Each structure stands twice: as C-alpha cells, then as structure tokens.
Amino acid sequence: MTTGDQKNRNENVLEIEHLTKTFDSKNILEDISFAVNKGEVFGLLGPNGAGKTTLIRTILDIFRPDAGMISLFGKTFSDDIKDAIGYLPEEGSLDKEIPVSECIRYFAELKHVDAIDRKMDAWLERLDLAEYRDKKIQELSKGMHRRLQFILAVIHQPALLILDEPFSGLDPLNIKTLKDILLDLRDNGTTLIMSTHQMDEVERMCDRILMLNNGKMVLYGSLDEIRRQFGVSIEVRYEGRLPHIDHILSINDSGNIAELIVEKDADTQAILKTLVASVTVKKFEVKQRSMNEIFLEVGRR
C-alpha cells in the first residue's frame, strides 16, 4: 500500500457527531459519534432493536436527526450525495409484475446512471441472472431476488454502500460470490457499511465496527482494539479439581475441559502456575475472544 493510498483510506466518508433521534420522547439513538474511513469495511452491530435501522435511515436522510451532525463526503446531505450512496435493505420485495430489466432501468434512472444497458448486462452476467433479463420478477427464486436487489444497490457505482444483512437468503455459493464482489468494490474505492448478525463474516471482512445497544454506543474501534478490551479466554484440559484462580471473569467448566474468561491485562503465566499447582494440565491454550462471544457479552449487559 502506498502512502497516497494510506492517506485516502484515512479520509472520512461518513462522520457523525452527537447524533440523537427521538420517537415519542424515547431516545432511539443517543449521542452517537463515529466516523467511517474511505475504502474500509465498517461493521454496524447490535441486537435487534438496538437502533441500527434507525441509524441507517438517518444516514440516508429518510429520518432527520433531532440533534447532532451528519457529514457525508465532508458535506451535509444533498441530492448529489444521495446518488453516491447505495443501499441494500434487509427486507422488502420488488414489484413482481415487471421484468427484471425494467426494474433495473427504473432504479438506475433514479440514480442518473448512464449507459444503463451495458452496466445492467455486466451485473446480470456477474450475478448469474443474465437469462432472467426479460423475465418477470415473480419468476425469480428468493436468492435470485436478493441478487437482483444487490444489483439495484450497486449499478450506479456508489462511493458508499450500506448493506443490511447482505447474506440473508443466499446459499454458500452465492455468499462467496457476493463476498468476492464486495471485496472487489472495496478495492476499487467503495466504502462499505455492513449491518449483520453473522459475526464470523464480521471477523473476516470488517476493518472496524460500531456496536449499539439500546440506542447507545457500546463498542467502537478496530477488531483488534476491541478484542484487546475484552481480554482473552483460556481453554484448559485437565484432571483433578479446579482451584480458585484470581483475575477470572467467568468459568465454563465441563469436568475435564474448562473455558476461562480472564480479565483484561491479566497475567496468563500466573494463571498457568496456579493451575499446575492444583491439577494435571493436559492442554493450556490462550485465545483472543471471538466477536460472537463479545457480541453476546455486550448484548447481555
């Protein structure tokens, strides 16, 4: 990566400061501040009802904030900015009575796309939908319908692509195809914001994440930073009876195997010594906490 690339990556595509959104005197989003860098894959996480959809709708200017500031590409929201954003919602079906090509043309025209036919054919080919070009949408399977929605979200080559559960309804083969396309888009300068519950995909694809719970920010930063915040876990295979160990947050003990969640910055060598003094240790493995574990832990708070 060149110095110039590094500089571009650090430019903020989206910057939100102290955003608050209230419905019926209830804060759906409360004092949210974060930034998304150009060219990164940014994960937007949180349990159901955390405020993710409201946040996305506010970024898209469908909802207006009650307080705070949203800056996209260094500017406040405008029609030009709307055309630079692509959005793939989690739910919603397209008009089933119209042909696939007509549907793509409609949404492409709304985004002022030129050379629509050429771009349409290329995307249909890439997502294996070319033979359905002139067929009605009602003839598509659920997975095909999802792929068509993806084409509508990207046909205008957006600078910022927001995806809400992008892999839902897709089989493993199509998930791989879509992931490859997303990474291609990222490599070509598109910034991705991905809202998902699939933590393994977050770990594989996201550079940084924001996690919301009850409308508040609970986690924000790179995956490594966040994992460090949550310490490590230790898998121990042993014989005997586990002693009391200091700096342990929780133990999941199955008799011969135990998973120890340890405090941040705890001395794992000291823990090993304590264990060796009391039981026969057959395996001792220090692991970083998975995003799934972190998600569950934060979600339970």
Add this chain to the structure above:
Amino acid sequence: MTTKSLVVAKFEFVKTVRRKGFILGTIGLPLLMLFVMGLSLYTGAGIGTGAANQTTGYVDAAGFVQAAPGFVQYPDVEAGKAALVNGNIHSLLLVPPDYFRTGTLTVYTLDNSLLGSAGSSQVVQEFMTTNLLRHENVSDQAAQKILSPVSPTVIVLDEAGNPKGDQKVTGFVLPFALTMVLAIGILTSSGYLMQGIGEEKESRRGEFLLSHCSAEELLAGKILGYAGVGLLQIVVWVAIGLAVIAASPFATLFSEIQVTWLVCLAVIYFVLGYFLFSVSIACTASLAPTVREAQQVSAVFSMFAVFPLIFLQFLLQDPNSLLMQVLTYFPYTAPFVAMVRLTLVTVPPYQIIVSIAILVISIVILTRLAARIFRMGMLTYGKRVSFREVLRFLKEK
C-alpha cells in the same frame, strides 16, 4: 418537479396502463356498455322480428273499439289466438263486455320478455285512450293534445332578465358531463394511486425507494403518473363517446360546441380536485397496513364525489341554498357541487372564487403535511397507525 419525479411518473404510468385490468376497464368497459345499449335498442325497436309481429289483434266484446293502424279486429278469442299462434299478430287484446265498469282487459301474447311486454303495454294504453276519448265524442285534435299535452320551449334568462346566449342542449350537457367525467376520473386515478402505494407498503419497498429519491419526489411522481393514467382513461372514454355521438342522430346537437367559461371552470376544478384527492389518498394508503384496509378508508373520499347525487333533490330544488353554498366551499365536495350548481343556475362569482381559493390553499397545506405522513407511513409496517402517531409524523422534520 425534479427529474426523479418524472422518472417515477413514467414508471408508474407505463406499469399501470399495461395491466390487463386497466386495458379491460378503459376499452372493454365502454365497449361492453355500448353493446348492452345497442342490444336494448335493438330489442326495444323490435328489429329482427317480422313486420306482422308488430300488429296487435283485438276482440271487442264491449262494442266501442275502432280499428287503427297496427291493430286488426278478430270476431272471437279463438280466431285471435289462432292468428297469434300463426305469427300474424304480436299480441291479442280481449276487451270484455264489462270493460267500462272494471277497466280491465286481457292480453294474450307469445312474448314473455320484459321489453316485449313493456313495449306492447304503451301501445295498448294509447290505443285504448284514443278509443275511449272518441267514445266520449272528443275530437281527434283534442284527443291528440290530451295524449301529448306538452311540447315545451325553455328560455333561460340571466339576472338582467335577458335570454342567455348559450341555450343549446350542449350548454348544459357538456359541463354536466364534464362533472361526471371529473368524478369518475378522480376516483379511478386515485384508486390506482392508492393500490400502487398500498402494494409498495405491503411489500416493504418504501425504504428502498426512499434511498433513491426523497418522499416529496416519490409522492409527486406517483401523483403525476397516476394523473396521466386517469387522463388517458378519460380521453379514451370521451373519444369512444364522441365517436358514438357522431354516428348517432344526436350528432347535430353537438356540432356547435364552444369552449365556454363553464368548460374552463370544469377543467380548473378537475385539476384541483384531482390533486386534493390524490394527496389525501396517498396519505391514507401510506398509513394503512394493507391494500384492503387502504381501500376501505379511501371509500370515505369516494363518498364526497357522489355528494351531488346524494343531495340531488336539494340541489335541484334550490341550488343556491345555504347547504349547497357550504358544500361549494368545502374542498372535498367543491369540485362536484360547484360544477353541478353552475350547470343549473347562476352562481355568484365570489362563491366560485372563494371555493377555488380554499381548494388551492387546502392543496398547498395538505401537500406539505402529506410528504411527512407519506415518508413515515411508508416505513411503518404491519400495524395500524394511530392518530397520535400521525401527529408525531407531522412533527417530524
């Protein structure tokens, strides 16, 4: 009007006019009505039945009936029945000896259709009336006047007492027909609009659309697109109607149609009425959880369009009554009531000006509120929106 609104309008227009339901309603319905009208004229005129079948036979046991064109006397019922069965006559009347006391007579016929009976009944009435008058020594000329006493010439005066210039049938018929077309056009177009929005909401497509254009652009595009749909339907209906009139004996009545101020007002009320109803129905549809519920709520608006029919008796009795004036000012009834009043009497110009001004102000206010309701309503899935929530939508920035 932005280019995105035009894209939405074009899409909605093309999508709707291609639907089988639209094609059937636009072309099939008037053709079907023409077919039914033609059929009733055909059977009413007795076309296709033999000339002999139009002749009526009679047996006069009372002794006062005289022969007339189209009527043949038979000496007894048996001879008359034989003629009827042989197809020499269409029906047979038996005037009994006690006719002057009872006033009843018997009709024998082979035709059991409603149209056939009604047709023969009118002929029989005239035949018997003529004979009764003759029996009472009334002259033929006087009898003719009794049978057809009125042949009116109506002269409509203006407020100064001078005959109005436009007294042709078209002077009344055209604006009245335009009012009817206005009502049908508004209800049809807004019906399509409601269905379109309802389907989009039901399929949760609103959020995706709103990521492509603003609520204002989407709403404007839909209203424009469905206005085009309604106009196309009206143009086709009017064209079919004019073609039928041109081929009919009434063609000369419409040969001197002039675009009067009444027609201009009809156009103004059509445009304003359409926008008012469209914006209202768009809001209603965006708030209802399903197309079905949207249709039920939107039926309220249809009621306004038929107000002139509901109040027809009061309208005809006193078109300038206080009730009619109020309905002329109320925006949802103004387009219909005002136009019907204008075709019946001279409406004070200030009432029309105030009525149009209220309509314009209502549309401006409603459009501003509608975009907020529409935007939030389209994103509220699977539940009825309460009045409190609508107030919240209105407070949204």
